[in-house]
Amino acid sequence: MSSPNFIDYVKFCSRSGHGGAGCLHFHREKFxxxxxxxxGDGGRGGHIILRGNAQLWTLLHLKYRKHVIATNGNPxxxxxxxxxxxxxxxxxVPLGTVARQAETGEVICEINEDGQEVIITPGGRGGKGNAYFATSxxxxxxxxxxxxxxxxEWIILELKLLADVGLVGFPNAGKSTLLSVVSAAKPKIGDYPFTTLTPNLGxxxxxDDRSFVMADIPGIIEGAAEGRGLGIRFLRHIERNSLLLFLIPADAKDIQKEYEILLNxxxxxxxxxxxxxxxxxxSKSDMLDDELRxxxxxxxxxxxxxxxISSIxxxxxxxxKDLIWKNLHD
Known part of the structure; x- marks a missing residue:
């Protein structure tokens, strides 16, 4: 999952089709x-439908679709x-996608299963023909x-990653390094804040051939809930994790304080x-001797x-790993 290709937010105009008009006609033939x-009755207008696809990991394919328009029903x-x-x-859409109304913020649906289909913008019903209204x-x-x-209407799609474990920590706490060591994921790693700009899964x-999925979430800073740093853009990914793994480096000035800030x-x-x-x-505990530890x-x-731990x-x-597995299946 490379950075430029991971898109977890799209907004588009969704327009369903008009229903077809009913027919006004009387039977005519010789004699x-x-x-x-x-x-006859008119056909219904086309729906706008979301379908879950377990093979997708991003909303990239919808990034440039600003208008999604269904066709009208025939008369x-x-x-x-x-x-x-x-x-x-x-x-x-990938599993974990949430659809909401852009104007009100109301959640329309959440797609969590492969093949799950939900109508987000229903088409208009077809009109009844005059035969329907005939009585004695x-x-x-x-x-x-x-x-x-x-x-x-305008629709917002947000992707919340589905993972067993979510890594939570300040920028440069060693989250990406840990993910690269315990899995085959290759996140960008650097000795500076905000190396990770997109979530990574591993x-x-x-x-005994068992496994679990870990998500590396971009670093949180104090005030993230109000939009500072990368803000709440990636906090939503943590909502889908079963277990939260807080990562604090050994060179932190105050471990208890950093933990309280993250928790807050x-x-x-x-x-x-x-x-x-x-x-x-x-993390980074290889720099500690027994006395410091x-x-x-x-x-x-x-x-x-x-x-x-030390990822190095x-x-x-x-x-x-044992601690994670025990807590996931306790």
Whole structure:
């Protein structure tokens, strides 16, 4: 998943098709001058539909589709023939996609299963032909129903990554390095803040051919919930993770304080995130000797499991995997 190709937000104008008009017609043939009404119904307008596709990881293919337009339904015809329905526009999206109204922010649906289909903008219904309105007292209705108009609205699609473990930490805490060590993912790594500008996914191999998925989320800074740094653009990805792995480097000035800042940003963004299981890993611990490690152990928050790791020397990596697996399947 390369940076330029990962798109997790698109906005487009969605316009469904108009319903076809009902037909106003009376049966006519040789020797039958006044046949009954036989006008057929109009076809419905095309829907705008989202379909889940497990093979997609990004919304890149929809980035430049600013208008999605379905076709109109055809009008009804004589001899009680119903007009053809408008062609539906089906947009395939990755699992974890949320559709919402651009104006109100109201969530329309969430796509979480492969092949799941949801109509986000319904087409207009076709109008009834005059044959529909015929009764014993009104045998020759001189009217038919027009089709319903389609709907035009702006839709926002947001992708929330589906992963077992989400990495949470400040920029340059070693999240990308850890992901590159425990999986085959190749995120961009550098010794400066905001190296990671897009989320990265990696499959972590565990014992006996078991595995779990880890997501590297771009670094959080204080004030991210209000839009600072990369803001809330990537905080939403954490909502889909089963377990949160907090990563704080061993050279941090105050481990407890950094943990509280990260926790507070999650709380301000969505208090429900605090209900998720949490693990703390102290990264870059290869720079610590035994005395420093013992001293730093006193600073580590005691309310959650913790482990000292080094992605360079792989120290504590297997212990971290065991801790993650235990918490995922406890």
């Amino acid at each position: 039958i001058q006044k046949g009954g009404p036989d006008g 009804g015809e004589e001899q009680d023939r119903t007009g053809a329905d408008g062609k539906d526009e089906i947009l395939e 007292t009104r045998q020759a209705p001189q009217f038919a129903q027009p089709g319903e108009p389609g709907v035009e 499959v972590v191999q565990y014992r 940003e999650l709380r301000k963004y969505n208090p429900e995130l605090l209900d998720k299981k949490r693990i703390l890993a102290i 013992t001293e730093m152990q006193r600073e580590v928050p005691t309310e959650l499991p913790s482990v000292f 020397t792989t120290q504590g990596i297997q212990q971290l």
